[in-house]
Amino acid sequence: MADCFTLEESIIKAQDFLEKLFTLEDEKSVISHSKRVALLAKKFAIYLEMEELVQTKLYLAGLIHDLGKYSIQIWKKDGAFTTKEKEKMNGHSQESVNLAYEKITTNFDVMMAIRDSHRFVSGNGGYPRLLREMTEMAQILSICDAYDAMTHRRTYQPIKTKIQALQELNDKQGTQFDPVMVQKFIEFNNASFDGA
Numbered sequence: 161m162a163d164c165f166t167l168e169e170s171i172i173k174a175q176d177f178l179e180k181l182f183t184l185e186d187e188k189s190v191i192s193h194s195k196r197v198a199l200l201a202k203k204f205a206i207y208l209e210m211e212e213l214v215q216t217k218l219y220l221a222g223l224i225h226d227l228g229k230y231s232i233q234i235w236k237k238d239g240a241f242t243t244k245e246k247e248k249m250n251g252h253s254q255e256s257v258n259l260a261y262e263k264i265t266t267n268f269d270v271m272m273a274i275r276d277s278h279r280f281v282s283g284n285g286g287y288p289r290l291l292r293e294m295t296e297m298a299q300i301l302s303i304c305d306a307y308d309a310m311t312h313r314r315t316y317q318p319i320k321t322k323i324q325a326l327q328e329l330n331d332k333q334g335t336q337f338d339p340v341m342v343q344k345f346i347e348f349n350n351a352s353f354d355g356a
């Protein structure tokens with residue numbers, strides 16, 4: 161259990177672990193996606209004037225939120241998933257938590273953010289289904305993860321422009337994403353983010 165690391169040590173461990181896990185050419189996109197989500201979530205937290213500790217936790221959460229994809233190779237597949245594949249894919253958040261808890265961090269806020277980052281804020285969709293409210297960190301991670309997934313090439317979905325991605329976040333506010341957080345993310349994009 162990784163309970164003796166500081167957040168800074170966990171960040172270094174997470175970066176090493178990503179490189180060690182995803183070594184094949186078609187797996188490298190997980191590393192670049194995770195690093196972009198980490199940076200985007202941190203920049204968004206800075207924009208929201210959240211405290212530095214939260215910024216660091218979000219950066220770490222971004223790095224490790226997709227670790228669980230290592231054990232489910234189907235994310236590499238082209239085209240739509242079958243129902244069985246979807247179920248498997250839906251388990252990757254918990255897999256990420258398990259791996260991170262074992263090797264990288266036991267920080268509760270980080271664990272909750274990773275675990276809930278694919279839930280719908282309405283409670284009526286996404287995974288895993290839980291009754292409690294999503295934390296702010298999970299809401300931020302969820303938006304940054306979705307935005308990056310939409311705007312960069314992934315094997316199982318076509319790429320979207322920045323404007324299309326923001327429109328989709330806007331369309332899904334109140335169901336998949338927290339409406340206040342989505343509006344802030346759009347403001348943040350317009351104000352400071354270069355879309356890279």
Ligand SMILES: [Fe+2]
Pocket residue numbers: 193197225226305309
């Ligand atoms: Fe992701």
